[in-house]
Amino acid sequence: MDDRKKGLAIAVGGGAVLLLVVLALVGLATVYTGAYNIAATEEHTSLVRWALDTTFRNSIKSRAADIQPPRTVSPEMIAAGANSYKQMCEHCHAGPGVKRAEWASGMRPKPPHLKDAAAGWKAQEIYWLVKHGARMTGMPAFGPTHDNQALWSIVAFVKELPAMTPETYAALGDASSQSGHSTPATQNGRTKR
Template sequence: MKTILSLLLASFVLGIIALGSGAYNMAATEKHWKITEKLIEWVRDSSIKARAEDLTVPLLEDTELLAQGAEHYNAMCTICHLAPGMKPTELSAGLYPQAPIFHQRETTTDETKRMEHAKAYFWVIKNGLKMTAMPAWGLSHDDQAIWGMVAFIFKLGHMTPEQYENLINSTQSHAHGGEDNGHGHSH
């Protein structure tokens, strides 16, 4: 038993020395080691699920919620997550991990999965994600605004550029931001 513990300790110390020497490349132009990527995904997904599971999802089909979400998405999210018909931006191209491109995702028809995704999207939008460039919009936007973005993300699946532009143009008079906390701004 002592031999096994000694080997584990020696392996741990060697691992720390190797990582501290710069052996692991932190550049965004290099992918993580497969084991690192799997570990990060597992920790991220487990963390989000544990914190989002008790959320109550509002009616995501509400037209005012969708309009608010469309405007927020257009103003805040397209630089990383893009929009239908939009080419990658300099910022989106340089992100690692890459931000999800929601208009290219398949729509979820399973209602249980849809609610799980809604809760996870809400939690991530509100709280952000460490080391991904995803900001915590909950610091400047209320829950209603964040649920609006979630509702809009669900509508983005396979939306055409024309449909996107029509929806965005129909919401231009809507105020943007967390007006209740002084962080809002208008377009």
């Protein structure tokens, strides 16, 4: 390699290192000065929204890849999932013919309407998300307070949402679960095993 090519290679390498240092300094300045507005009344910038959405999806997909969903889903499982969904999820994620709670509209990111979003997720991915939650989204982890059977029931119900009519949705579950009171299947907020 002649001296001219070596000089060009050094200049390009030095320029790349300098660019990385500048980007790191801008990032640190943004973090330490509070320059990025985190208010829930403002949408994220396109770049930040893309980064968060992409990380969210890829993180769940990679962690849920080895989870095996139940082989069969019974009507009783879906009904149990409806009770839990209406008690714990409906206020943020809505339901067929039911709007999300007004306060949930101020969340960023906005919780998706699962009637529309559920079809884009595999059962094991929904299970992982329901069990572990997601940081900085408002999605709680239900794994510490619910057993696997209860979690899979929620998943079974959520997977049914895209094809569900408002009438079917209203008929599933019971009134006590919608009011936030414990159902016979729960005790102290924890599903019986």
